[in-house]
Amino acid sequence: MSSQKVAEKPKSKNLIAGATGDWEVIIGMEVHAQVASKSKLFSGASTGFGAEPNSHVSLVDAAMPGMLPVINRECVAQAIRTGLGLKAQVNLKSVFDRKNYFYPDLPQGYQISQYKQPIVGEGEVEIDVDGETLKVGIERLHLEQDAGKSLHDQHPDYSYVDLNRSGVALMEIVSKPDLRSSKQAQAYVTKLRTILRYLGTSDGDMEKGNLRADVNVSVRKPGAKLGTRCEIKNVNSIRFIGQAIEYEARRQIDIIEDGGTIDQETRLFDSAKGETRSMRSKEEAHDYRYFPDPDLLPLEYTQSYVDELKAVLPELPDEKRARFMKSFRLSGYDADVLVAERSSADYFETVAKGRDGKLAANWVINELFGRLNKEGKAIEESPVSAAQLGGIVDLIGSNAISGKIAKDLFEIVWTEGGDPADIVEKRGMKQVTDTGAIEKAVDAIITANPEKVEQAKAKPSMLGWFVGQVMKSTGGKANPAAVNEILKAKLGL
Amino acid sequence: MTDLTKLTMAEARDGLRKKSFTALELTDAFLAAIEKGNASLNAYVLPTPDHARAQAKESDKRIAENKARPLEGLPVGNKDLFCTQGIRTTACSKILDDFKPTYESTVGQNLWNAGAVMLGKLNNDEFAMGSSNETSAFGNVVSPWRRTGKDGKTSTDKLVPGGSSGGSSAAVAANLCLAATATDTGGSIRQPAALTGTVGMKPTYGRCSRWGIVAFASSLDQAGPIAKTVRDSAIMLKAMASHDPKDTTSVDAPIPDYEAVLGRGVKGLRVGIPKEYRVDGMSAEIQKLWDDGIAWLKSAGATIHEISLPHTKYALPAYYIVAPAECSSNLARYDGMRYGLRVNGDNLIDTYEKTRAAGFGKEVRRRILIGTYVLSAGYYDAYYLKAQKVRTLIKKDFDDAWNKVDVVLTPTTPSPAFAFGEKSGDPLAMYLEDIFTVTVNMAGLPGMSVPGGLSAQGTPLGLQLIGKPFDEETLFRTAQVIEDSAGRFPVPDAWWMKG
Numbered sequence: 001m002s003s004q005k006v007a008e009k010p011k012s013k014n015l016i017a018g019a020t021g022d023w024e025v026i027i028g029m030e031v032h033a034q035v036a037s038k039s040k041l042f043s044g045a046s047t048g049f050g051a052e053p054n055s056h057v058s059l060v061d062a063a064m065p066g067m068l069p070v071i072n073r074e075c076v077a078q079a080i081r082t083g084l085g086l087k088a089q090v091n092l093k094s095v096f097d098r099k100n101y102f103y104p105d106l107p108q109g110y111q112i113s114q115y116k117q118p119i120v121g122e123g124e125v126e127i128d129v130d131g132e133t134l135k136v137g138i139e140r141l142h143l144e145q146d147a148g149k150s151l152h153d154q155h156p157d158y159s160y161v162d163l164n165r166s167g168v169a170l171m172e173i174v175s176k177p178d179l180r181s182s183k184q185a186q187a188y189v190t191k192l193r194t195i196l197r198y199l200g201t202s203d204g205d206m207e208k209g210n211l212r213a214d215v216n217v218s219v220r221k222p223g224a225k226l227g228t229r230c231e232i233k234n235v236n237s238i239r240f241i242g243q244a245i246e247y248e249a250r251r252q253i254d255i256i257e258d259g260g261t262i263d264q265e266t267r268l269f270d271s272a273k274g275e276t277r278s279m280r281s282k283e284e285a286h287d288y289r290y291f292p293d294p295d296l297l298p299l300e301y302t303q304s305y306v307d308e309l310k311a312v313l314p315e316l317p318d319e320k321r322a323r324f325m326k327s328f329r330l331s332g333y334d335a336d337v338l339v340a341e342r343s344s345a346d347y348f349e350t351v352a353k354g355r356d357g358k359l360a361a362n363w364v365i366n367e368l369f370g371r372l373n374k375e376g377k378a379i380e381e382s383p384v385s386a387a388q389l390g391g392i393v394d395l396i397g398s399n400a401i402s403g404k405i406a407k408d409l410f411e412i413v414w415t416e417g418g419d420p421a422d423i424v425e426k427r428g429m430k431q432v433t434d435t436g437a438i439e440k441a442v443d444a445i446i447t448a449n450p451e452k453v454e455q456a457k458a459k460p461s462m463l464g465w466f467v468g469q470v471m472k473s474t475g476g477k478a479n480p481a482a483v484n485e486i487l488k489a490k491l492g493l
Numbered sequence: 494m495t496d497l498t499k500l501t502m503a504e505a506r507d508g509l510r511k512k513s514f515t516a517l518e519l520t521d522a523f524l525a526a527i528e529k530g531n532a533s534l535n536a537y538v539l540p541t542p543d544h545a546r547a548q549a550k551e552s553d554k555r556i557a558e559n560k561a562r563p564l565e566g567l568p569v570g571n572k573d574l575f576c577t578q579g580i581r582t583t584a585c586s587k588i589l590d591d592f593k594p595t596y597e598s599t600v601g602q603n604l605w606n607a608g609a610v611m612l613g614k615l616n617n618d619e620f621a622m623g624s625s626n627e628t629s630a631f632g633n634v635v636s637p638w639r640r641t642g643k644d645g646k647t648s649t650d651k652l653v654p655g656g657s658s659g660g661s662s663a664a665v666a667a668n669l670c671l672a673a674t675a676t677d678t679g680g681s682i683r684q685p686a687a688l689t690g691t692v693g694m695k696p697t698y699g700r701c702s703r704w705g706i707v708a709f710a711s712s713l714d715q716a717g718p719i720a721k722t723v724r725d726s727a728i729m730l731k732a733m734a735s736h737d738p739k740d741t742t743s744v745d746a747p748i749p750d751y752e753a754v755l756g757r758g759v760k761g762l763r764v765g766i767p768k769e770y771r772v773d774g775m776s777a778e779i780q781k782l783w784d785d786g787i788a789w790l791k792s793a794g795a796t797i798h799e800i801s802l803p804h805t806k807y808a809l810p811a812y813y814i815v816a817p818a819e820c821s822s823n824l825a826r827y828d829g830m831r832y833g834l835r836v837n838g839d840n841l842i843d844t845y846e847k848t849r850a851a852g853f854g855k856e857v858r859r860r861i862l863i864g865t866y867v868l869s870a871g872y873y874d875a876y877y878l879k880a881q882k883v884r885t886l887i888k889k890d891f892d893d894a895w896n897k898v899d900v901v902l903t904p905t906t907p908s909p910a911f912a913f914g915e916k917s918g919d920p921l922a923m924y925l926e927d928i929f930t931v932t933v934n935m936a937g938l939p940g941m942s943v944p945g946g947l948s949a950q951g952t953p954l955g956l957q958l959i960g961k962p963f964d965e966e967t968l969f970r971t972a973q974v975i976e977d978s979a980g981r982f983p984v985p986d987a988w989w990m991k992g
Binding site for chain 1: 575576582584589595596703704706707711712741742818819821822825826830831845865869870873
């Protein structure tokens, strides 16, 4: 019975060994992604990053008396696009609620959020971990305002508040507790980030705090009922997400195995120490007194509006990956690397168009990405354009240059620019495939090195030395296959 | 020259058009009256004479150039709940301290764009929470009205002008302005109008923008005028109303010329008399007032129909859940961090507590506490959610009624003006002041109070008209019939001008 039951069993590699046996870790994520928009969720103030403190603050953001929020339609469209990208239910009616609490970086004394009726309902995200494809359920996505920022290091006695972020639109994307390892959690956030970036609905920039995660962690014995969870707040890098989960799971297991119980609480991840620590207990949890914001009407639009947005939705990473594998006969690994960023995928597609896809993928992944990484450059800043790299691939494909010469050519294009075909022509880099010329070079080497010829006859691996000499004498332009063939014949190997 | 302050807005408008006097003369007359009379009445918390004269001069210039706007040169008072650019705005609360907005409310801006002159900021109950203007941080407003005993002698007992727009009602009744802005969350335009013999119009929710008005309860708050006559009220509302993209609850509907309907009468109009408003212990004089109203409308050709609004009795309790709930959240922004009062404490929480304890008066604190309670986990469903359900039922009561009638007639208040302290010690007695008015806010309907007679003690009583959504026109023409039948009720003795 029940192959289903078997399938539900945790994969042993995801289990954590404890003193009393194996443990399973259950993870759910709440990812906060800043909506890519010029202005804030309910005001016209700019969302620009890095401005002077309190320079992007409208009367609404500062909660001046009598000010009223007005919904930014673009933020709504972005949330709908994201919902579509998550293959989720887009709700034609949703409601903004007030989440009430006091803090100096929250001028209104409440955050406008969505509580009972979010803009997006259930969806899913596919992730690949260790060659396995998993579906992670999305519980909901809702729109809410970001708070301002408290600055505690500006004055010995006072904290300062910067309201530039106050009112910026966030999407809170809540997963189901479907994740079973830190690796899966990291893959999920990575994938989510990729989807958001493809859609253009969030830049997902974790360094700027534009994407951060609250991680819910609990542990249980495989098959047992769910344990008490702890929520780790505001983890702001993929690496930290992994560390926080590893630490937290181990902490919980140790407590339970020592006969203790887990308290439901909110915890912080200290990245310097690599540990989580208690922020507030369940008893200290705020009573947010949610209620529908009476300043805002329910958010409503038609299905045809959603359909319009859907019609122009860009191709998503999963679809692009499948297409790359099919059209360009790429391996799953290569396709994954290429689709991780939309800009990389676009670059690759320009290079691969009308050319050997696998060759193009090798050059993009190995040469280009390798070089970009080394120099810390993004693909948008690449000195070698897709058209130029395509030119190089063309020259390789037509046997005009060898792979080795191609690397030199790449270097020239990287540093000096120019049309690859022109460079090859002008600098005489063309591969010598004229067997007469190669034979001539071979003969010269054989004649000059009679003792090596004798040695090679006894030890055929000496062939390599001859190949090297011929390549050297031809300035690397000789076709290596032809050199090999001619040498073998002349040396009688 | 006649006393310009005794003119109605329409009369003053005619006078300015005929150049019988200048806008500056008119404004100066009011400023002089304020200077003399405000000490006794405390209707204005901040007269703005320089501002007023500058506007009046501009008006005279425009009149001379034949560029007069609809309200050109007409001096009005502005409730202190309306933010005024560069002019202190406090909602009559200590917590706003010396707050000077950098912006003008949309309703205010509409008036100034129409040429009106602002004489100053008018007193009100703190954050518009009260029915007697006794909760203002600037002290009570004294009604210009006084009781007359059976012996014909006038008592010097100070009466309340109603609330929360008590400054507005007192200033209009006492000729300290031609008309005034006001706001109404549960009756704050209509009840003070009823208690002072003035005309109070609360338009349909969404008719006027709430932008720039200090919020009390967002889903109930609505601006409107208090004026001397029905016509003046029509002139004011036309200028105040607008669709405002900055307030998404304001409605994009055409704004009719309300004055144009005033002579049309009520022939064939179906007037509803809700039986649930005949509350236990209704006084004979209120009963008579109501009967008079019915008789006037009947003789003007209207038909009278008894109707039922079965959920009326739940309106007041539901209102006192919804309004405090919203206020508890709306007033969270007054935390001493960015503007207004701040009392530094030992730490952040202490600063919050000290600031808000010092800044908010007792009634405001009471409502914040009630509101916080009804929204709390475990109580939300029993209170807030239930109150919202009641609200839906109240709306439905009216929707059903509109199948049978065009307008509803009720008394505005259960009793005439009371003296200071008579009800302020008993919050529930004070809340009962709103019993006939809150349903209108809960249903988002337009409501109007028009003077209908005097009490046994010679103080004014008001009749309330309730209309269909955005059908203010029917209210205005019906109110005109009542005004024509009942006559106007000027204050008999301007004692406050005698120093």
